[in-house]
């Protein structure tokens with residue numbers, strides 16, 4: 135079968151499509167004929183070799199989410215799954231391929247009418263947004279700021295917070311045009327990446343900050359939390375925060391702020407699958423809008439990564455196999 139493999143960690147030129155052996159199906163796994171494959175920021179981080187120290191090895195097939203049709207099942211799985219249209223999490227690799235395997239607990243049957251492209255656009259990202267808002271004890275009426283809102287997680291967070299009755303949904307983004315697109319999805323205030331150029335620049339306005347960016351500017355954003363505000367670090371697309379970021383937190387001691395990280399790994403698989411199904415259904419009702427930046431053939435995975443590296447993506451890039 136055709137799959138994209140990483141031959142050299144670093145820039146996207148080190149990955150290319152080639153013929154590889156079919157994946158082996160373990161007893162608790164399903165074999166999926168992939169139709170759409172989500173290209174995530176994590177894939178780019180792994181490809182650059184900045185995590186795992188290249189531990190994924192030469193020949194690693196990147197990618198973690200696919201949608202397609204079940205072709206076969208392992209010995210422990212009901213063969214009624216064969217032929218079903220599903221979304222699946224494949225782990226930290228294995229998705230950029232014509233066929234992929236996933237464990238049953240990581241597979242969700244898709245509702246009628248949901249395309250494979252839409253499924254991989256929100257299948258991972260929207261649950262992260264949902265549970266991160268929950269982790270930040272978001273309630274209707276809360277004022278929310280989402281840093282790094284133009285990615286697939288941020289876009290889902292904007293829509294979910296707006297629909298759930300946030301009294302303000304502020305976002306950071308890198309251009310007015312991207313800000314306008316975020317407004318159409320529910321953002322009420324648009325800030326630049328530093329958060330300093332808009333009317334909303336006084337301290338202490340937000341009850342919840344969802345931060346997908348992290349990086350050196352994170353401490354500045356702690357000041358924007360209201361008393362009892364909750365800061366939830368979801369991603370680090372701008373790098374790790376400075377090691378002394380806690381100093382800013384102590385400087386605001388009298389506001390009783392909370393700082394936390396959030397990882398989907400701490401959500402139980404049944405809860406995750408239940409919410410994922412609900413979010414897929416929400417797409418069908420028109421309540422959640424998968425935002426696809428571009429659709430490229432599998433063979434052009436390296437081009438997809440170049441677009442990510444150039445910081446141009448708004449939403450999700452998707453690879454297709456047909």
Ligand SMILES: NC(=O)c1ccc[n+]([C@@H]2O[C@H](COP(=O)([O-])OP(=O)(O)OC[C@H]3O[C@@H](n4cnc5c(N)ncnc54)[C@H](OP(=O)(O)O)[C@@H]3O)[C@@H](O)[C@H]2O)c1
Nearest residue numbers: 175282284285286287307308347369370371372396397398
């Ligand atoms: N917590 C979890 O369970 C979980 C699960 C999956 C992924 N993640 C993490 O989530 C992140 C990827 O999320 P994603 O795919 O939604 O994000 P993304 O598309 O990679 O990036 C989101 C946005 O961040 C902005 N951005 C980029 N560099 C920035 C910088 N230096 N400073 C401020 N903003 C910057 C960009 O928008 P603008 O150009 O408009 O500013 C970009 O569109 C990764 O860090 C990944 O590890 C976390």
